[in-house]
Amino acid sequence: MDYEKYVGMLKAMADEKRLKIIDLLSCGTMCACDILKHFEFTQPTLSHHMKVLQTAGVVSSRKEGKWHYYTLSPDYIREFKADTDKLLASQETCICHQESCQIANKEG
Template structure:
């Protein structure tokens, strides 16, 4: 797992306004003017939020004339969901396995010492 990229995506989703934008785009591509109608902030603020989502790879942009259309990068969301599942799963391939093995060995060693007394 790429922890840096995962954190970048999580950070992009850490704002309720950006989560709302993602929710809106889940219905299909939208132009900035249509997105802006649902918020009480300026176009530059919308651009800031969209830019963070684009940099995180969650949203794609396409220019048509003077309009910009935004859409979800569904592959990025699938990757994020899969990485989240991997991150929260207790599997044999877990990053904590070496730490867990040491802890289990220490517990077993203490149990053996108590048994021997």
């Protein structure tokens, strides 16, 4: 479990607007201009949010002519779910009892 990457994903998701963007993209690929139609903020603000999401590995982009198409990264979907399950595992499978435990590893 990549702790830093997971925190990065959480930070990217922890914003009302960005969560809504993820929600939109969960339905399929969209270009920035279409995403923007769902919000009231300006285009540079959307550009900022998309950059945050990309840097965190949440979305990937593909340029096609004038348009930039954004897609939820399959790796993000898989990793975020898996990391969440590990974090919130019941005590029997608590990550503290595993080699990958961040706490054990970090505290020694």
